[in-house]
Amino acid sequence: MFSKGLDSLRNAISFRLALWYSACFILSTASLFALAYFLLASTLRQHDRNSIEQRLHQLAAQYQATNLVGVKKELALESRLRQGKPFFIRIAGPRNTTVFVEIPDQWAEFDLNRLEHAPLADPGALIRLPAKDDEAVLEIASLHLPDQELLQVGKSTEERDSVLESFGWIVAGVMIPMVVIGVLGGAFLARRSLRPIRQLIQTVHAIEAGAMGARVPIRQIGDELDELGMLFNDMLNRISTLIQGMRNALDNVAHDLRTPVARIRGIAELALRSEGEPTGSREALADCVEESDQLLQMLNTLMDISEAETGTLKLHLTPVNIADLLADAVELFQYVAEEKAITLSIITPAPIWLTADRNRLRQVMANLLDNAIKYTPQGGRIEVHAHCRQNMMVICVTDTGIGMTRDELTKIWDRLYRGDHSRSQRGLGLGLSLVKAVVEAHKGRVEASSTPGAGSVFTLMLPIIFAAERPAPADDPPNITRM
Known part of the structure; x- marks a missing residue:
């Protein structure tokens, strides 16, 4: 012992x-x-x-x-x-x-x-x-x-x-207490210097015991040990946020999966009860396929987001005319916008080419326009505007919808997050997460600003890796298309 x-x-x-x-x-x-x-x-x-x-x-x-x-x-x-x-x-x-x-x-x-x-x-x-x-x-x-x-x-x-000889005796007499002072001072300084390390160990033990809210006290001195404590606390906060996000994601996935699974089960039970009716069985199978497609879409989107965030998403980079891509996206959603009497317009400069994954950018624009139409009331307006700024392609999607609070703005990029106003709308809560993941996979960034009751602005910034600009004549106005 x-x-x-x-x-x-x-x-x-x-x-x-x-x-x-x-x-x-x-x-x-x-x-x-x-x-x-x-x-x-x-x-x-x-x-x-x-x-x-x-x-x-x-x-x-x-x-x-x-x-x-x-x-x-x-x-x-x-x-x-x-x-x-x-x-x-x-x-x-x-x-x-x-x-x-x-x-x-x-x-x-x-x-x-x-x-x-x-x-x-x-x-x-x-x-x-x-x-x-x-x-x-x-x-x-x-x-x-x-x-x-x-x-x-x-x-x-x-x-x-x-x-x-007298000096030697004096030195010997002084050295003895100096040795004692040195040993005691060394022990005091060592214990004082390692106090943050002991507090870090105590915090780890507390977390092991289940106190997930435990944090390392910071002395506010500004030395390396303070920096270590702050980094450790930041890591714990990030882990706590990730754990909470995983819990919320699991809750949302369970909630969103339960509905289509229950539908598939109900359709299958009805098909089993309707014996001898081929037409009813085919309709039941068709409904099951539709619900299964919805589940596969959710899982595929989650996989795409995970791959983009981990840097393993494969992008098929080709020269893309951003003006044509935006015009195609607006044309695709023009009919849905007209049903709600929403004015959907696009403003782009002369054709500018950049290197990107065409299909992924289509997904991005489709998600942004779909959200804008969903949350913009009848008679509203949605505008898509693109321009160049310091070797960056800036695309803005502006709407006059219901807007979002500041708290919602910090969460809209989370997977499976759906705000209070989106509960009544169909969707998986993955669209904006996919937008952010795809844009960042292109080495770009996405921002959002919003005012409750006034509308929102989503801004995409993509680097122009490959550019072949063909400027329009000086007398020509910008290409403005209203659909």
């Missing part, structure tokens, strides 16, 4: 983040202190060297002015007055034999006899004479005097080593 809990902790992202943060913090702090120690040691070493060389040149000048006697008097006076810092001073003869030496009592652990046998250092270099206990070093600078004598001045590193 303990091993399992330890493995779980070790595999947790928060633990690894805290560990990495702590390691980086401790390493950075240790590197900073190491750099500070190096700079301090370098500064103290340079300071000692400068003081040694300054003292060396001072005594050399004194020796040249007053000889050895004057140097001794100066040192004796400084000793009585206790002025300056302690230095090791040695004057040697031409054969490196000691003529004069002065060393503070606390530096007695240095073996000065080794200087008489030691080779002379290069100019500017220091001789390092270790103490007998190897705890300190006597750093000595040398200078040749005019009478072939040698002047040496040195200083012990004991004071410098003491300062560096």
